[in-house]
Amino acid sequence: MGLEAYFPAWDQLSEAERALLRASATKRTAKKGTLLHNGSADCVGLFVICSGQLRAFILSEEGKEVTIYRLFERDLCLFSASCIMNSLQFEITIEAEKDSELWVIPAEVYKRLMDQSLAVANYTNELMAARFSEVMWLIEQIMWKSFDKRLASFLLEESTLDGSDTLQITHDKIAAHMGTAREVVTRMLRYFQSEGMVRLSRGAIELKDRAGLRKLAG
Amino acid sequence: MGLEAYFPAWDQLSEAERALLRASATKRTAKKGTLLHNGSADCVGLFVICSGQLRAFILSEEGKEVTIYRLFERDLCLFSASCIMNSLQFEITIEAEKDSELWVIPAEVYKRLMDQSLAVANYTNELMAARFSEVMWLIEQIMWKSFDKRLASFLLEESTLDGSDTLQITHDKIAAHMGTAREVVTRMLRYFQSEGMVRLSRGAIELKDRAGLRKLAG
Numbered sequence: 001m002g003l004e005a006y007f008p009a010w011d012q013l014s015e016a017e018r019a020l021l022r023a024s025a026t027k028r029t030a031k032k033g034t035l036l037h038n039g040s041a042d043c044v045g046l047f048v049i050c051s052g053q054l055r056a057f058i059l060s061e062e063g064k065e066v067t068i069y070r071l072f073e074r075d076l077c078l079f080s081a082s083c084i085m086n087s088l089q090f091e092i093t094i095e096a097e098k099d100s101e102l103w104v105i106p107a108e109v110y111k112r113l114m115d116q117s118l119a120v121a122n123y124t125n126e127l128m129a130a131r132f133s134e135v136m137w138l139i140e141q142i143m144w145k146s147f148d149k150r151l152a153s154f155l156l157e158e159s160t161l162d163g164s165d166t167l168q169i170t171h172d173k174i175a176a177h178m179g180t181a182r183e184v185v186t187r188m189l190r191y192f193q194s195e196g197m198v199r200l201s202r203g204a205i206e207l208k209d210r211a212g213l214r215k216l217a218g
Numbered sequence: 219m220g221l222e223a224y225f226p227a228w229d230q231l232s233e234a235e236r237a238l239l240r241a242s243a244t245k246r247t248a249k250k251g252t253l254l255h256n257g258s259a260d261c262v263g264l265f266v267i268c269s270g271q272l273r274a275f276i277l278s279e280e281g282k283e284v285t286i287y288r289l290f291e292r293d294l295c296l297f298s299a300s301c302i303m304n305s306l307q308f309e310i311t312i313e314a315e316k317d318s319e320l321w322v323i324p325a326e327v328y329k330r331l332m333d334q335s336l337a338v339a340n341y342t343n344e345l346m347a348a349r350f351s352e353v354m355w356l357i358e359q360i361m362w363k364s365f366d367k368r369l370a371s372f373l374l375e376e377s378t379l380d381g382s383d384t385l386q387i388t389h390d391k392i393a394a395h396m397g398t399a400r401e402v403v404t405r406m407l408r409y410f411q412s413e414g415m416v417r418l419s420r421g422a423i424e425l426k427d428r429a430g431l432r433k434l435a436g
Contacts, residue, residue, distance in 0.1 A: 058354070060362040068357075087348035090355065114340060121339035122332060128346045130305035135353055136276070137308065139286075142360055143397045144278040179361045 003103050006048045006074055012119035024109045030096035036080065039091035043083035045104045049075050052100025053161070056092050057177075066179035068092065069134045070161075078127055081107035084114065142179075145218075150178060151188050152217040155198070159207050167205045221321050224266045224292055230337035242327045248314040254298065257309035261301035263322045267293050270318025271379070274310050275395075284397035286310065287352045288379075296345055299325040302332065360397075363436075368396060369406050370435040373416070377425050385423045 003025050004010045010018070027050075030036055036054065037044050047054065054071040056079065071077050071094075082088035084107050113120040141150055154177065158167050171189065175182040189205065192198045197213050199206040207213065221243050222228045228236070245268075248254055254272065255262055265272065272289040274297065289295050289312075300306035302325050331338040359368055372395065376385050389407065393400040407423065410416045415431050417424040425431065 058358060060358070062362075064362065066357070066361055068354075085344055085347045087344045087351060089348075089351040092354075114343070115336070118333070118336055118339055121336055121343060124343050125332070125339060125346065126303055126305045128343065128350065129303045130307075132346065132350050132353070133305060133307040135350070135357070136286075136310075139284070139353065139357060139360070140276060140278070142357070143284055144280075144282065 003048070006050060006103060008076060009117070009119040009123045013113070013117060017113060017117060020109060020112070021105065025103045025105045027101070027103055030100045030102070032096055032099050034096045035093070036096060037092070037094040039093055040082070043107050044080050045106045046081045046084075046110050047071070047077040047094070048103040048105065049073055049077070050101040050103065052096060052102075053098040054094055054100060054102075055097040056094050058091070059093050064179060065176040066138075067177045068138065069131060070097065076127060078124065078131070081105075081110060083107050084111045147178075147180070147184065148188055148191070149216060149218055151185070151192075152197075152213045154178060155205065155207060156210065156213055156217060159210075165207045165210075167207070168203060169205065170203060219268070221266070224268060224321060226294060227335070227337040227341045231331070231335060235331060235335060238327060238330070239323065243321045243323045245319070245321055248318045248320070250314055250317050252314045253311070254314060255310070255312040257311055258300070261325050262298050263324045264299045264302075264328050265289070265295040265312070266321040266323065267291055267295070268319040268321065270314060270320070271316040272312055272318060272320075273315040274312050276309070277311055282397060283394040284356075285395045286356065287349060288315070294345060296342065296349070299323075299328060301325050302329045365396075365398070365402065366406055366409070367435055369403070369410075370415075370431045372396060373410075373423065373425060374428065374431055374435060377428075383425045383428075385425070386421060387423065388421060 003021060004018070007021065013021070030052070036047065039059070049071050051073055054077065056068045056071065056077070057065045058068060059065055077094065079088065079092045080094055114124055154174065155167065158169065159165060171182050171185045175185045178185070189198060189200055193200050195212070197207070197209040199208050221239060222236070225239065231239070248270070254265065257277070267289050269291055272295065273285055274287050274289065274295070275283045275285045277283055295312065297306065297310045298312055332342055372392065373385065376387065377383060389400050389403045393403045396403070407416060407418055411418050413430065415425070415427040417426050
């Protein structure tokens with residue numbers, strides 16, 4: 001499918017604007033694990049996700065990660081083109097979490113559309129507000145939710161994303177997602193296992209009691 | 219001074235838009251400590267700060283606070299009018315931290331301007347990006363910076379805001395700002411005192427070694 005099926009506000013663009021987008025956007029595929037955008041090191045352009053799943057995270061100097069949000073089909077990723085706005089002063093890293101297909105819109109093209117199309121400018125406002133809300137939710141989780149609740153939420157969310165009750169994920173990986181140490185994750189998972197909520201095996205976590213996890217997640 | 223001196227993008231508004239703003243905006247004063255906006259309970263409109271200082275914070279169910287950002291002269295506060303955007307799905311509380319004077323622009327008026335003025339729409343984008351960057355910085359602080367560094371940063375920032383080396387602030391209040399317990403603050407301040415960086419007295423903290431605090435804050 002072409003970009004018009006995925007680009008929000010397409011209907012509200014002029015013919016010239018559509019032609020500009022068609023001529024400048026490129027399609028790319030990314031294997032699971034591919035780094036698509038690396039902090040302030042690049043301004044690769046905006047991503048419009050056709051299929052697959054991307055993960056946006058921040059990275060500490062010591063290499064610790066915290067997942068900020070995920071991007072799914074039809075989502076548009078603004079922060080891989082932070083050079084389009086002067087006030088975007090933070091660094092985010094984006095990787096393909098599943099094999100993905102996406103359109104890349106050059107930053108200067110999107111900037112031009114924002115400057116001449118009210119529809120694009122206000123769509124951008126809504127998009128930023130949505131991401132902002134996700135980040136505020138994350139702060140509340142970090143500050144006020146105890147780790148058992150956060151981990152229960154995480155397992156349920158992963159299980160929904162994968163469409164499976166058995167998660168193929170290492171404790172290290174969970175720790176990276178949640179900005180904590182592997183030992184902390186392992187300890188809590190063993191507690192969950194002792195409560196009959198999960199079953200642990202090499203490289204996998206099976207959810208045994210979704211209702212219990214949901215209750216814990218609150 | 220009139221609103222035109224404070225409203226960003228005033229020069230780029232049409233005569234009709236200016237007239238609309240002049241007719242609908244109201245000026246108000248708020249004594250230190252006044253609650254100006256209370257989570258999702260209201261959508262009072264946008265604040266344009268003429269003088270004074272506002273504080274935006276989030277509040278847990280148990281009443282714990284974390285300061286998200288501060289607003290100074292000429293700043294515009296969007297999130298006291300979160301009803302202007304569908305995707306703004308979080309609750310923030312705003313109080314006057316000093317005696318303040320501000321313009322209040324009704325939410326529906328600003329919404330109308332956003333929908334018809336590219337300048338206002340894109341100014342809003344820059345504003346949201348700036349706040350977003352502040353919040354991302356805060357997440358990094360919370361996740362990765364140890365509490366001693368955060369507290370040292372906080373004391374230096376407060377001292378700059380107050381224009382004084384002696385802060386009239388209780389440990390309780392600092393704990394509220396930083397989303398932690400009073401005991402944690404008191405313990406760390408005593409450590410700072412033992413290192414000669416501050417001197418503690420009833421209701422006040424005197425900064426004795428700014429260079430040392432700056433070095434610690436990193």
